[in-house]
Amino acid sequence: MDIGAAMLILLVTCVSCLLLFLNGKDQKNKGRLPPGPRPLPILGxxxxxxxxxxxxxxxxxxxxxxxxFTIHLGLRPCVVLCGYQAVKEALVDQVEEFSARGDVPMIFRFTQGNGISLTNGEKWTVLRRFAVQTLRKFGMGxxxxxxxxxxxxxxxxxELAQTQAAPFDPTFLISRATSNVICSIIFGNRFxxxxxxxxxxxxxxxQIFHLLSSPWGQMYNLFPGPMSYLPGPHNRILETFEQLGLFVSEKVKMHQESFDPNxxxxxxxxxxxxxxxxxxDPLSYFHMETLVMTTHNLxxxxxETVSTTLRSGFLILMxxxxxxxxxxxxxxxxxGRxxxxxxxxxxHMxxxxxxxxxxxxxSDVLPAALPHAVTRDTQFRGFLLPEGTNVIPLLFSVHKDPTQFKDPATFDPAHFLDERGGFRKxxxxxxxSAGKRVCLGKGLARMELFLFFTTILQRFTLTPLTRPEEIDISPLMSGLVTVPRPYEFHAVPR
Ligand code: HEM
Known part of the structure; x- marks a missing residue:
């Protein structure tokens, strides 16, 4: 054996011992996490x-x-909650403990813990309250x-009328419409x-939503350290986030020039x-960077959340x-018409x-919400989750829970109707999602979904380019976000 090979074996042995040691130490700090599949060193x-x-x-x-159960995303143990009962017991019954935000390395790389979505503690409370109150203010203005x-x-x-019922991919148009709603609240104008x-x-x-849900995006979330040094499409996420940040900064600058505090x-x-x-106030959370990040979050x-839901909905209705x-x-x-x-x-509808x-x-637009974490050492179903443990509430599994929905794999409005045709909650x-981290834009999103759906269906019948039986309503991909398959339709005036 030459000296080079011997050195290599020695190095591999040392690294393996170190990993085993760190893994063992990690186990001691783990409290009593629920069982799950056995993780491999590094790969989890x-x-x-x-x-x-x-x-x-x-x-x-x-x-x-x-x-x-516990799953290791790379080196990070995460507790996964599946089905209605487990998710409810955590997010609703132990609302305080499960209200922290967990790690999303891909997004954190840009936000660095600023803004609302990936923030914790008092900063999160103050910024979230401010955002909710301000959204309300403009809703009631x-x-x-x-x-x-x-x-x-x-x-x-x-715009749809201008297509004159020719085949049309609505993706980009719907995104522009839903974006305009939030833009008019944030920037004061639609485009x-x-x-x-x-x-x-x-x-x-x-692009951000596509990249976040792509396998590259998932790999970045699992192995943020090594992935940030590797070339690949995941690096475009940061660039795209930054470009969006520049757009927001530009808008803020324009606002400052014409700002009237009264x-x-x-x-x-x-x-x-x-x-x-x-x-x-040196302790204030209201700074320029926070303004850009908060606006970015909103x-x-x-x-994309609202537009993706509408897009999935139209495909299903065809x-x-x-x-x-x-x-x-x-x-x-x-x-009426x-x-x-x-x-x-x-x-009345x-x-x-x-x-x-x-x-x-x-359509499960955010199938696993955003990861949560526990705010303190938390007893849950006989386990002990140490403070900071990441928790994945699998909303997808709640929506597919056969104890809650009669035929969860099938699209059937009867899941929300009583015997007399009335709406059933x-x-x-x-x-x-649920609990303290429940979507901050829920009220706005619900209004948008109802008004966009009804206004479009009042004016048009949406017909597919293929036979309805051939339409595939399963998602194109499902990661952080569920992305529906692209399609075209005819918007036929009624
Ligand atoms: C159909 C539309 C929407 C869906 C399905 C949706 C869903 C969600 C979900 C599942 C979460 C994560 C909750 C959790 O961590 O447990 C979330 C968080 C959030 N959503 Fe939405 N959302 C929608 C629309 C909106 C709109 C219109 C806005 C903007 C006004 C918005 C802003 C936010 C923000 C800022 C958060 C982070 C909240 C926090 O961490 O405290 N969402 N949303």
Whole structure:
């Protein structure tokens, strides 16, 4: 054996011993985590996970390890919660303990713990409260949120009418419409659908969601250290985040130039006002960087989630034209063809309401929420989760829970209807998650979904380019976000 080979063997042996030692030490610090598949050093449970469909892999593992188990994402142990009961016991019954945010290395690389979505502690509480109050303020202001969405839905309808029922891929148009709603709250204005800057901006958000859900994105989340040195598409995530950040910074600068503290026009102005009020307070959380990150969070959270739900919904309604026809019949009966749908109508439209709920259940836009963490050492189902342990509430598994939904694999609005055709609530409906981290834009998203769905179906029948039976409603990919398959439709005027 030459000296080089001997050195190599020695090195490998030393590294292995070190890893075993660290792994053993790690085990001691683990409290008493639920059992799960045995992890390999460094790789964790990578071999048990399909990076193209991590959510399904976790669901499958729960069949073997039960509703609460531990999975190692690289070196990081995470407790996975499967099914309604386990998720509810954690996020709702032990609301305080499970309210911290866990690690999303891919997003953290950009936010560095700033903003709302990946922040913890007092900073999170203060910024979240400010965002919720400001969103409410603009929802209840002179031009109410409902009016803004109605106006945007009318613009969307006009664009669809221009297609003259020719085959059309609605992806980008719908994203621009939903983005305009949140933009009008944050920036104080909507954009023309052909505005160049706006097109770039919506394109960036679209790319981010694709990259976050791609296998490369998943690999980055599992192994952030080594992956940040390796070339590959995952590095575009940071670039894309930064480009979006520059767009926001530019907008903030423009706001500063015309800022009037006596008359805040939108979210950015309200934030600037608060910065001004607290500029002598060294402990204030209201700074320029935080403004950019918070705005970034709201734009990201508010654009693709709603548009993806609408896109999935339209595809599903083309597969089931009889369901689309029933929704249209209800629209005709309650709203008619001549006035814009309003949020008040929802209470009189149980079938449409059930269809929208079922679309959200079935399409699972954020199938595993965002990772949570425990705020302190936490007893849960006889286990002990040390403070900071990451927790994955698998919302997908709640929506597929056979104890809560009669036929969870099937799209069926009856999951939300009682025997007399009235709307029936179901506590296992959790697309916005639950507990303290519940989606901050839930109210806005619900309004948008109802108004966009009804306004479009009031004016058009959506027909596919293939036979309905051939439509594949399974997702294109499912990672952090579930991305539906691309498609074209004919928007046929009614
Ligand atoms: C159909 C549309 C939407 C869905 C399905 C959705 C779903 C979710 C989910 C599952 C979470 C993670 C909750 C958790 O960690 O347990 C979340 C968080 C969040 N969402 Fe949404 N969301 C939607 C629309 C929106 C809109 C319109 C906005 C913007 C106003 C928004 C802003 C946020 C923010 C800022 C967070 C982070 C909250 C925090 O960490 O405290 N979302 N959303």
């Amino acid at each position: 449970n990578l071999l048990q996970l399909d990076t193209k469909d991590i959510v399904q892999s976790l669901h499958t593992l729960s069949e073997r390890y039960g509703p609460v 002179k031009r109410s949120l409902e009016e803004r969405i109605q106006e945007e839905a009318r613009c969307l309808v006009q 023309d659908y052909e505005d160049r800057n706006f097109l770039t901006f919506v394109g960036l958000i679209n 008359c805040p026009r939108d979210f950015i102005d309200c934030f600037l006002l608060r910065m001004e009020q607290e500029n002598q 734009l990201l959270g508010g654009t 597969k089931y034209p009889e369901i689309q026809a029933k929704v249209q019949a209800e629209i005709d009966r309650v709203i 001549h006035r814009s749908p309003s949020v008040e109508d929802r209470a 149980p079938y449409t309401d059930a269809v929208i709920h079922e679309v959200q259940r079935f 179901n506590d296992a409906f959790m697309p916005f």
